[in-house]
Amino acid sequence: MTTALAHSRSMTTRHLREIWRQPWYVAITLVQPVIWLLLFGALFKRVVEIPGFGGGDYVDFLTPGIVVMTALFSAGWSGMAVIEDLNRGVMDRFLVSPVSRASLIAGRLGQLAITITIQSVVVVGLGLAVGARFPGGLAGVAVLVACSVLLAWSVGALSIGLALVARQEETLIGAVQFVVLPATFLSAGLMKQSLAPGWVRSVARFNPVNWAVDAGRAALGSNVDWGLVASRFGLLTLLAIACGCVATRAFHAYQTSV
Amino acid sequence: MIRNAIEAHGLTKTYPGDVRALDGLGFTVEAGTIFALLGPNGAGKSTAVKILTTLSRPDEGTAHVAGVDVLGDPGRVRRLIGVVGQRAGVDPQATGRENVVLQAEIHRLPRRERAARVAEGLDRFGLADAADRLARTYSGGMQRRLDIAMALIHRPQVLFLDEPTTGLDPDVRSAMWGEIFRLARDEGLTILLTTHYLEEADRLASQLAIVDRGRIVAEGSPEQLKAELRGDAIQIELASPELNGRVPAALAHVDGVREVELAGTELRARADSGPARVPAVLAALDGAGVKVATVSVARPSLDDVYLRYAGRSFEAADNERRTA
Numbered sequence: 001m002t003t004a005l006a007h008s009r010s011m012t013t014r015h016l017r018e019i020w021r022q023p024w025y026v027a028i029t030l031v032q033p034v035i036w037l038l039l040f041g042a043l044f045k046r047v048v049e050i051p052g053f054g055g056g057d058y059v060d061f062l063t064p065g066i067v068v069m070t071a072l073f074s075a076g077w078s079g080m081a082v083i084e085d086l087n088r089g090v091m092d093r094f095l096v097s098p099v100s101r102a103s104l105i106a107g108r109l110g111q112l113a114i115t116i117t118i119q120s121v122v123v124v125g126l127g128l129a130v131g132a133r134f135p136g137g138l139a140g141v142a143v144l145v146a147c148s149v150l151l152a153w154s155v156g157a158l159s160i161g162l163a164l165v166a167r168q169e170e171t172l173i174g175a176v177q178f179v180v181l182p183a184t185f186l187s188a189g190l191m192k193q194s195l196a197p198g199w200v201r202s203v204a205r206f207n208p209v210n211w212a213v214d215a216g217r218a219a220l221g222s223n224v225d226w227g228l229v230a231s232r233f234g235l236l237t238l239l240a241i242a243c244g245c246v247a248t249r250a251f252h253a254y255q256t257s258v
Numbered sequence: 259m260i261r262n263a264i265e266a267h268g269l270t271k272t273y274p275g276d277v278r279a280l281d282g283l284g285f286t287v288e289a290g291t292i293f294a295l296l297g298p299n300g301a302g303k304s305t306a307v308k309i310l311t312t313l314s315r316p317d318e319g320t321a322h323v324a325g326v327d328v329l330g331d332p333g334r335v336r337r338l339i340g341v342v343g344q345r346a347g348v349d350p351q352a353t354g355r356e357n358v359v360l361q362a363e364i365h366r367l368p369r370r371e372r373a374a375r376v377a378e379g380l381d382r383f384g385l386a387d388a389a390d391r392l393a394r395t396y397s398g399g400m401q402r403r404l405d406i407a408m409a410l411i412h413r414p415q416v417l418f419l420d421e422p423t424t425g426l427d428p429d430v431r432s433a434m435w436g437e438i439f440r441l442a443r444d445e446g447l448t449i450l451l452t453t454h455y456l457e458e459a460d461r462l463a464s465q466l467a468i469v470d471r472g473r474i475v476a477e478g479s480p481e482q483l484k485a486e487l488r489g490d491a492i493q494i495e496l497a498s499p500e501l502n503g504r505v506p507a508a509l510a511h512v513d514g515v516r517e518v519e520l521a522g523t524e525l526r527a528r529a530d531s532g533p534a535r536v537p538a539v540l541a542a543l544d545g546a547g548v549k550v551a552t553v554s555v556a557r558p559s560l561d562d563v564y565l566r567y568a569g570r571s572f573e574a575a576d577n578e579r580r581t582a
Contacts, residue, residue: 003366006363006366007363007364010360010363010364014349014352014356014360017351017352017356018349018351018352021351021392087345088345088346088347088348088349088350089343089344089346089347090346090347090348090349092313092343092345092347093341093343093347093408094364095312095313096311096312096313096336096339096341097336097341097361097364097365098333098336098337098364098365098366099364255313255314255315256314256315257273257274258308258313258314
């Protein structure tokens with residue numbers, strides 16, 4: 001167990017270092033959510049006036065949506081670095097060394113958690129700066145970040161699994177494009193569910209993106225419904241475990257094909 | 259100390275699409291020696307290495323490395339081996355030192371020793387000055403040396419080198435040969451290397467096995483294999499292909515010349531003390547009216563060994579694969 005933890009930490013360090021050495025990439029991952037928040041915030045400023053929305057400030061509503069959306073995007077691309085490792089022979093070297101497959105996955109998910117926490121803090125900070133108010137306070141932000149990370153772990157594990165099976169960047173890019181934006185719009189990330197068509201609401205009920213948005217937004221508001229938060233948190237945890245198992249299986253699939 | 263560092267028996271492996279990469283491959287490597295698997299591209303050498311290093315599993319067969327069952331306890335095998343794959347395995351976005359440190363952490367080297375062992379490893383492969391540069395700025399030869407330094411940081415018992423000098427310049431290649439040779443001599447390391455350079459196997463290996471179409475077709479020391487061929491190779495380039503039909507009859511009665519083979523305009527034959535036979539051979543050809551462009555006599559090479567056991571020249575087998 002201590003070995004698995006030490007290996008995971010070594011791998012997380014490696015991935016963080018790799019990102020840190022690409023300043024442009026760091027800049028883009030920080031600037032992009034800021035643009036989403038400011039752009040959507042301005043574009044849809046007046047949707048709060050639609051009867052049934054319930055009024056309030058749209059940025060209050062939007063901020064948790066953008067945090068979750070950003071986590072989803074970052075996680076989706078996790079597999080790209082795996083394909084690079086596969087192409088360079090780095091992955092094969094790890095697979096013939098005493099590092100466990102679980103640690104290889106955990107290393108990437110650890111990096112994802114740190115990246116997403118930083119991105120979330122930036123988005124929430126910017127939201128506050130442009131006038132948003134979050135009565136849920138620090139505890140609310142912690143719930144939002146935790147749910148975003150759990151969602152990112154699920155999506156990241158699937159992205160890694162797909163990378164190991166498909167081993168082609170084009171396939172991964174296609175799959176991420178296909179899933180990420182629709183999954184965002186089929187949630188309450190940008191728009192109140194009570195104003196969405198019935199079929200969107202039905203789909204959203206089973207959409208993990210929506211679970212994260214619901215829990216995060218509830219925790220940031222006043223009079224937090226902790227039952228709702230706990231149930232969504234539980235669902236996201238189960239999903240993350242299941243997706244982690246899928247990614248581990250993908251290593252076996254890769255190894256039977258080499 | 260175990261006697262055999264590697265034992266493989268009856269390994270078979272078929273890839274999807276009915277590609278039979280291994281077809282009952284088996285061999286043993288004595289501890290402390292350099293063993294070469296020699297064969298053209300696609301002969302199954304890399305598949306054999308993947309199985310022995312636990313990356314891949316065979317359909318059938320058994321293998322032991324450093325006395326440990328590769329299929330039964332792959333985790334233990336991974337702690338006892340070092341592997342340098344065909345593709346670099348070096349993280350280009352990390353420095354040389356970071357690459358080696360990561361391997362040291364994976365093998366859980368004691369923290370106190372780690373920095374010193376890493377520095378020593380880098381120094382030994384001439385990378386001390388470049389240690390803190392990103393590996394992507396390294397030349398091909400430096401990357402290969404870093405690769406070997408990474409594979410050796412935990413002092414493995416068996417080192418696998420899959421085509422260690424492919425793609426390197428000739429002078430870098432011979433420097434690499436020197437380093438590989440020293441590793442086996444100074445550390446008692448067992449080294450299994452695959453190569454499709456006949457010269458490399460001849461120079462480095464004390465024992466070698468020739469692999470063709472997933473099977474071992476010949477095994478022994480380079481000297482033994484060459485000695486089995488008895489005699490020198492006479493190669494003659496013919497200048498009158500239309501008269502080739504007369505050649506076998508013309509040479510049938512020349513004393514001490516055997517294994518006459520004709521491919522296109524190239525005539526190959528074997529003879530004890532070859533240089534002394536050349537005049538008689540030329541006289542016989544001349545007598546039949548066959549004209550000769552060039553003549554050469556060579557001591558048997560591994561290429562001849564390959565031709566004899568695989569039934570085709572090494573180059574032909576390599577090209578066959580490439581066009582397949």
